Amino acid sequence: MLESTRPELLGDFGMVASTHWLASQTGMSILERGGNAADAAAASGFALQVLEPHLNGPGGEVPILVWSETEQKVEVINGQGTAPQAATVERLKDMGLEIMPGTGLLSAVVPGAFGAWLTLLERHGSMSLREVLSPAIRFAEHGHPVLGRVTRTIETVQEMFTQEWPTSAATWLPGGQVPAPNSRFRNTVLARTYTRLIEEAEAAGSDRDTQLDAARRAWYTGFVAEAIESFCRSNEVKDTSGRRHPGLLTGQDLADWQAEVEEPATLEYQNYTVCKTGPWGQGPVMLQQLAILQGYGLDSVPAGSADWVHLLLESGKLAFADREAWYGDPRYTDIPLQELLSADYAAQRRNLIDQATASRQLRPGSPGGRTPVLPQYPDAAGLEGAAAGVGEPTVAHNGETRGDTCHVDVVDSSGMMVAATPSGGWLQASPTIPELGFCLTSRAQMFWLQEGLPNSLRPGARPRTTLSPSFALRDGKPWMAFGTPGGDSQDQWNLQLFLNVVHGGMNLQEAIDAPAFHSTHIPSSFYPRESFPAQVMIEDRVPASVLDELARRGHDLKVGGGWTEGRLSAVSREGQWLRAGANPRGAQGYAVGR
Template identity: 50%
Template sequence: MSTNPAFVEPSVETTRPDLLGTFGMAASTHWIATATAQSVLERGGNAFDAAVAGAFVLHVVEPHLNGPGGDMTGIFATADDPTPRVLMGQGPAPAGATPEHFRAEGLDLVPGAGALAAAVPGAVDAWLLLLRDHGTWELVDVLAPAVGYARDGHPIAPRVAATIATVQSLFRDHWPSSADRWMPGGSVPVAGDVVRNETWASVLERLVDAGSVHDGAAADGRVARIDAARDAWATGFVAEAIDRFVRTPHRHASGTDHAGVIRAEDLAAFRASYEPATTAEFRGCTIAKTGPWGQGPALLQTLRLLDPLDDALLDPSTVAGAHTIVEAQKLALADREAYYGDGVVPMAELLSDAYSDERRALIGERASHELRPGSVSVAAGALPPLRETYTPRGEPVAGVGEPTVPGARGTAVAAPAEDDALTEDRGEPIVMATGETRGDTVHIDVVDRWGNIVSATPSGGWLQSSPTVPELGFCLGTRLQMVWLEEGTASTLRPGQRPRTTLTPTLVLRDGAPVMALGSPGGDQQDQWQLLFLLRTIVGGYTPQQAIDAPALHTTSFPGSFWPRTWTPGGLVVEDRLGDEVIAGLEALGHVVTRAGDWSLGRLSCVTRDPATGVLGAAANPRGAQGHATGR
């Protein structure tokens, strides 16, 4: 229960218990992946062995949310070194991906589906790097569960079947290899059907076989076997198959046909790596995130804005708290647009006391409908065109006219039909018939009895991202949709540079020791939902499960990272459980509110560790009845 009287008391009852133990804990967005990770811990593996095994299972059981052709970011600390480190599995733009090429193809945005939007796949290499350097198991053993579920099958989850049903016409008419893969016999699977991906199982076995020539008795045999698998991926049969396949034009989310530009040489030039974490202090805790090639530092900027405020203004369950939190997020996300990318970003200045004090003064009594980046010593990038979106059913936004950013041009976007799915992100992808996807991703957290802890958010390579490569059983991701084709922005497309990713796991430390790993799917909303969790646990005294269960909200008053890159000035999406009185109060302050249902926003999971006692914990999201935590 909350120990802070300034916060609204959470319900004493939670949807599931806060798990506590001393042996090991795992939590993820799918029960099979969680169970797989825990089974590795039970057989003597450490947190890194467990996370890698669980992650490869996520490729199989949540293929509409992530895949081998996608990317990932992780953040971790080891039992021997509590310093947080970032696992960088975000591949760059291919050499042939230039703004000029896209414009020559008649495009002014990178499409949201199709191989032309593919960055270099980074997830598989990143997981293998983590296993090599910090795991203990052999690759064949870590991959065995994924191979088993791919070859022998697993009961398909309802959302996977629903995604395939949504894009079945696209598959039949334009992506026959995907129809063959996901609609065997021409039929869309239904929830509970046992589905298989024998092709991907064979690919995994070929990666293992690539290392079989190395002497198992040699001291470095395990490392050599894993490196051989990495080479087979980047320079061998996987890269060659991708290169051959994408050269044939196919339908993209733009409604036009294009060939991909990724080549075998692009895969050969990339390797996953480690980076120092970007950190900020908040209420006695150190919050660790990726660098500004991801959106993670925007969470740190938001926390810096909120840190000195009264506790009552940090409670998301009240009008004053929700308003203050959302207005702070808008300021940080405006800076994301102006400064973040794979280049020189003045992060120290953006997180400084002086800059935070200056920006905090802009939090007003009413909702801002502007995009207001700040000014620091490094020039901001040009702001992209602002494509103004609609409320979910196309109603006009009262009092909102053209965007008020100098030089920004508002562009109307057609409203959806009445029976279309809501476009608000619920942690599952919203998929259109064209393959356009808003929302994404899976997540996994693991902590072991020795103190190793890892949080990772894999994504991309969704089954609806681009046509399945027949020889491999998976498709490529579409991360390049997060770059701009306009010159001069902080995240303009550049060959060899990483697109600014939305993937943003979190590590929390206290007195230099890791105490929590957490994350969520949800595209641009990932850190917005994590912010609510952090405020409720660090300031409000909620338990992790109470914080996950509590009503969620997020703003859409910034340019989205996903095609077609729209925004809703003043937009605020809330769970109805926030309450009619609070929602009405937010509307009275000028927020353009969309109700998203009672249990709809966020899919957080987390694991915890008390350094003083060694007690471990875990919690997972009940929304969608799929996330799962386990441990003992």
């Protein structure tokens, strides 16, 4: 039996698990003061914007999955912002661009995180905006310990900040210096932004819903939107194209946007119902993999064996190839999701897997007889800035781990459960807006500057994101909320956690701690869109006999350190107990509860 690094937590009051110990404790403090899971998740989410600014920020996005005991269903809150109305393929082609930049202002979309968190509070929360935002304001105003990874991130962009992005230098280089690990860091401008939102909300009236609505207006039509438009219009900043461009985002783009509440995409797997976002995110990839794997009887395949790893890798290659050919914003393109998730289609795809040999091709399928069309992938070697690790700073192909996103899961004593994956607005990806204390997301880098694709750049469309929180019911009852940072790797690690518990007989912490891996076979969703056919990043804790057999089957293994894969966290309801686990990798994620 696998020895876990820490115990799986059990209790009956509440559980919070996230990628930062202070965010987890923030959520727990909200539960202790009478808040529910929605209040706790939002408070943790706002805290993460301050505590992990290299992984997410106020100008980013967040998809949220919520189980409501009152409504007895899972819903998706879509906090992915949309492309500016001025953003067209033709316009960017006229700028001489063949691929969206990975940094700067040109790749900005509407910042959706604030609207999504407010929608969660409005629909499911109980606390006031002041109560939920106050912990984040305190971290920003009075300071918090700088993570070593934040220091290293700022070091990599120090010269660029000084020479090209002076507003970022003013924020992230206090006294002209990179903040040292564990030093106290303050972002007083951001604290003032959030304090002003509370003040404008409370000035609108004493009713909670009135205050939330006023805060939303202040963000999307008020002083925040005005500052964003002014900054995008007035500044041309250097991006990964090597040239300077202004932003295209306007106040009207923000005013026209709102977080949408949707039904999840689902798949029945044995006695489980797995819930994900729609195909505007990569979430259905995990469902497609499960549909393929359903035919293998994984109860008879030892978890972590060469057969197990091979099947997960090969089914993933097929599902992710379909992501490349078919996924996008369903408001702008016809996505055959029902066919992609059907048993017949899964059987067709399953027949392509050679259980003895690793595939090296990108093989999208033909759901409903349709012909797949793939993007024209760029030659990453010829792209300016490709070697600098720009785009989403996730797990690099050489095994270097830089982190990329955050995650938080919450369950309360009433049974409400939340899984959320905040990202975007990274301090290193776009210049800080000086009046606000944060920068914009560069998520538009995920669009293609090619017409006629599901994920082509279109005004008002959402980029096909990688953000992918997960939820599962067991025997029709809410069971587990879980997720991870990791860009294209998210649903690879989410799947491993789920299967480790379902078939491997592991508890949450054991499943998180188990040796992990991910494939870099599929082209990256982020600039510069690199791919490495048949390559697998895998931890050295995997037995040598398994590594040898995987290599014999043709997998190109890049063996990394024993604790380099995955950033998972999870909460669950089982019988009389609530449970939680969090990732030990990086010595940062923690679960708390009682």
